[in-house]
Amino acid sequence: MPEFRPCGEHAWLLDLDDNRMVHRWAAAVRAVDLDGVREVVPGMSTLLVTFDPGLTNASALRAALDAVHPGADLADDDDQHVIDVRYDGADLQDVAELTGLTAAEVIAAHTESVWTVAFCGFAPGFSYLVGGDPRLYVPRRDEARVRVPAGAVALAGAFSAIYPRVSPGGWQLLGHTDAVLWNSDADPPAVLRPGAVVRFRDVGR
16 A cells, blocks of 8 residues: 555645556546546656545545555557657767767667656656666756757656757757647647657657
8 A cells, every 4th residue: 555645635645666556546546536536646656636625525535545456557558659759869979978878779779668658747748758778867967958949859867758848958868859749729738648658769860
C-alpha cells in the first residue's frame, strides 16, 4: 500500500515506489470511478487525487482508496506514438562528448529506447519521458536558453522531452520534430499523456 498524505483540504497524495506503480494506481482509481473524485494526477513517484467537498470528504475518500487494488501493468495499444525527429540539435555534439559516444551512437540510443510518459509539467503539453538508455543520462546545460523552439527534442538527467511551444529551457537539444503535441481546442489537448509509450524515429539531419 502507498503512504497517504493529505494535500490541502481537498486532496490525497499517494507516495508510491516507482512510476510504473503510479500508473497502475492511476488506472485503478479511474476504473472504479469513485464518488467525488475530480482529478487523478500522476507524478514521478506520487499520485494526486483531488475531490469535490460537496460530494465526498477526505475520510470517505481515504476509505474508498484503501479498497482499491491495482492490477498488473496493461499496455494501451491506442496510446503509442512514433515521433519523427531530425537530429540536428545544437547540443548533439556536446551530448556525444558528455556520454563518450559518437553523435550517431547518441541518435541510435535515443531511437532504440522505448520511452514512457512518466508525468507532465513545466508547460502545457510538456511530457517527461523515462526509459531511455542509461548512457544518455546527461546534465542540464550550465546556462539555460532564453528561447527554445517548439518541437525541440531534448535530454536532461534520466528524461527526454519535446518542447511543445517556444519557451526558455536548459535541456540538451538533440533535434526537432514537426509533430504538434498541444492543441488547446482538442479533447484532450495533450497528445503525450502519462503512461503513453513513445518511440523516436530518425528522419535525417
